[in-house]
Amino acid sequence: MSQDNGIGWSQGWARSARIPVFDYPVWLVLCRGGRARLREVCQRGRGAIRLPAEMLSLKLPQLFDIHQVPKVFREDSIISGYRHPRSSALDCILSSFQMNNETINIWTHFLPTWYFLWRFCVLCSTLNFLTDSYTWPLLVYMMLICVYPFTSSCAHTFSTMSAESRHICYFFDYGALSLYSLGCAISYGYYVMPECWVNSWLHQYFVPIAIGNTVFCTSLSCYSRFLELQFPKRSKALRTIAFVVPFIFDTVPLIYRILLCCGGSCSPTGALSNHCYHLLFAFLTCFLFTAHLPERLAPGCFDYFGHSHQLFHVSAVVGSHFQMEGVIADMTSRRTWLLKHGMMPSFLGTIGALAISLVINLGIIGIFSAPLLWKSCRSPNQPHSSTCGCKEQ
């Protein structure tokens, strides 16, 4: 019985895997029309072998050098490994499994998304996000720490479908980063604020000002893309300012708390050491974003591995990890004191603030995207070709 089951299972498996199966004794093949049966089985076998061969013949997208792609796609000191500037969505997805100058950028934010999602799921199982309003700032922060690397990964994946799509992809990337800065402000406002600033004017208006910062950040960073070709330095400076301003605003209470601690007004905690590591990585992230090192020293040598944007992604994610640990540690260890002396987080000040900011930021992205979508609708659709005879744009 068990043997029959075993044979049945193996034959079923073999059929589903399209491997030829002899349904009769092998010696019968050699007599009574056996040759015809043998030929039939061989045909079936060939069919089974052809399937993976067809899969293997699926061509990966062709790559190009810097002078073969339009200016808008070029990256400073990256010479090779560019994808076709009018790739299809499928080509973009396939290209994430092929070594090109964006592959590591895609994966260095895609994999951390799953790490942060896992941390979020663990917190969901230990904290009561539904009814305990004290946890809502952390809920908002955790949602945004998952969203920003995922959006960035998608932006890097689909940024070579057209010049217009490239801009729109990065508008969403900047929008997600801008909202992440709001998540930081909400969690810092409720958990990280130094004791002497709790209930101060700044504390009360911390979240509304942070919402204003997201408007400033998204607008300025999206606008900076329009200057990229004509004024690359000005564009880079504006984009850096767009992200540095909300970061400084969010971090001022933390830096003040660290300074107080250094002055001996508090005892160093595990949360503060995490916050310090976060600040170190935040400065490193900013440096990598602006310096374009190491590829600037040796153009073409870091096209695939080790260029500044990849390091920038890794540094940002490591910084976010330490920040998350610091926020969680503060939330847990300061709970009793904050609930006694501070404000109870409200729905409007946390989830409501995120919803308002999300709508405003999507509106800003819509305003910047509309002329590009209009332009791409009016321009004739260029066919996707295997050779890239691209003119400069």
Ligand SMILES: [Zn+2]
């Ligand atoms: Zn990026």
